[in-house]
Amino acid sequence: MAHFDTLITGGKIIDGAGNPGYIGCIGILDGKIREIGPDLKGTADQVIDATGKVVAAGIIDIHTHYDAQLHWDPYATNSGWHGTTTIAVGNCGFGLAPCRPEHRDRYMQQMETTEQVPYNSLKSALSWDWETYPEWLEHLKGIPKGVNVLSMVPLNPLMIYVMGLEAAKTRSATPDEREEMKAELNRAMDMGAIGFGFSYQGNHNTHIDSDGEPMPTDIMDVEDLYAMADVLRERGEGVIQALVDTPGARFSEVGLEVARRSGRPVIHNVTLVNDYLPTYHEEMLELLEKAKAEGLEMYSMTLTMRGWNEFKPMDWDIWNIIPAFREFTFAGDQAAKVAKAADEDFRARLREAYSPVLLAPAGGPLETYKLSNANGVKPWCDHEGKTVQEIAEALGRDCITDLFMDIVVDTEAVSDFLLPDAMSADTAKVAQVLKHPLTLPGTSDGGAHVKFWSGGHFSTDMIMWMVRESGQMTLEEMHFKLSGLPAKVFNLTDRGTLKKDSAADIVIYDYEALGYRRFQYDIAHDLPGGEWRRICKPEGIEYVLVNGEVTFRNGTECTGAVPGQLIGVMGAEMDGRLATPLAMAAE
Known part of the structure; x- marks a missing residue:
C-alpha cells in the first residue's frame, strides 16, 4: 500500500480540465499528485477528510500587481485566501525591474500613482538588491512565497532602463x-521571464505617472512595441499581456498587431459588462472572433466579478480617466486637495469636462457614488445611505460635480463613499462573456488599489454567482476557466489541473457555504510604513494547498508554510541558461 505525505479523501474532485467531477482521493508526495482516483487506497502522514466538499485545482490569478506585496505578504492576500495558488506579476507594464539606482524612488512613486500601492510601504519594505531583470528574478526566487509566481517583464521599466526617463516619455527609441x-528582453527570458506586459492607452487612462503625465508605454512608438513582439516570435515562446482596450481608449488593433508580430498568446485587456456601455462586451467578443479567424491566439481578461469600491476622496483617483480630475489628485496633501475642491476655476473646468459615460469604466459615474459616512458633518450626515444623484434630487441641485465637491470640502476629503457595483450585475450578459471560449475570468488587480478595492475574491464570486446561484455554468466549466485555461495559455503543463504527476495546487471548499461579505471590506493595518488596506475574507474555503503544503485552513488561518515557487526559473542550468517550462517545451 502506497504511503503519501498527504492523502485527501472523499471529496468531489473537479480537475480543472473540464472533465466530469467524481468522488475520489488524491495522494500527494513531494509536492506532486502521485495518485488520484475513486479507488485510491493508502496511508499518509496527514489525512484530510474532504467528504461533502469540493476538491479543485488551485486558482491561477493572472492579472495581479503583487510585485511589491510579496515582500511583506508571501501569500498574496486577498487572492491567497480565496484559493489562488499561482499569480502573474508585471501586468500593465508596471513593475520594479529593470531599474537603475537613480530611478528607484521614481518607480515607487509610479507604483503609487498607477496602482495605488502606498509609497510608504514600498519605501519601508523593498531591499533594492537588484538592478537587471535577471537579478530581479533571482531576488524573487529567494524571497519566501506562499504562492507560485509567474513574472512578466514590464515594458515601462524596460524603456526607462534603456532610454532614460525623459526620453522614454518623449520620443521613439533609436x-x-x-x-x-x-x-534585455532576451536576457530576461533566458533566465525565466514568462513574457512581457504593457499598457497602450494614450492619455485617456487612470494609469498616470507621478508627474501627472501618461506612462511611457501608453504613448510609445508602436514600432518599439512591435520590436518587443518580434523577440517572442524569434524565441517561439512566451505570452504578452496587453492593456489596449477600455471604453474610453480603443486600441485593440494594436493588440491584434502584437499577436500577428509575436505569433504568441496575447492576453487582451479588458472585457467588461457595463450598463452605461451596453454593447462594449459584445464588441470585445467580436474582436476575439476576428483574431481567431485570422489564426491569432488572443484571449481576453474579463472584469466581471461583483466587485465594489469603498473610498475616501483623499485616497480615490480612478477618476483620473478625466484629465480635469487629475488637478485634484495631484494637488498635494489633504489641505491642498480640499482647497482645490473649493476652487471655482477648477470647478468650472470640471463642469465642462464631466460626463457620466466617461466615468462608467472607472468604477461608475459620480451620480452613483453612495455617501456612507459623512463623519457627522451637517447637512451631509442627514443624507447618508443616498447616492450623490439622490442627494442632488433631495436638495434640488442640478450640478453633480459641484455638489460632490461641496461634500469633499465640508468633510475635508475624508467622508466615506461606496460604489456598490463597479460592474454590471446583468447575469445573462456576464454569462455570455464568461462562457466564450477565449475569455479568462479575473482582473483581480490583487495588490493594487488597496485603499478602495479588493478583487482577490473574484474566483469565489464566479463560483457563487455563475454556478450556484444562477446555474449559468457548471462547476467543471467554471474551474476550467479558473485554472485549466490560464494554465494552457501560459503553457504550464504540470499545474492548473489535478492529474497524476502534476503539482499539488489545490483548494478544498464547502460549496454551499462558499461566500464573502458583500459591500463591506474589513480594514487591515498590516502594511509596512504604517499603511492600511481594505480586505475581503472568504467563507467556506477550508484548505488551500500549494505544491502539496497547506498554506491556509478555515479561510484565513495561516500555517506559515511558504512552498511557493517562481515558475519559469527551475534552478537547473541547461546549456548556459536556466531551464523554463517554455524553453524546455521549445527544445
Missing part, C-alpha cells in the same frame, strides 16, 4: 536603443 531593449 535603432541602437531598440536593439538594446530586445537584448
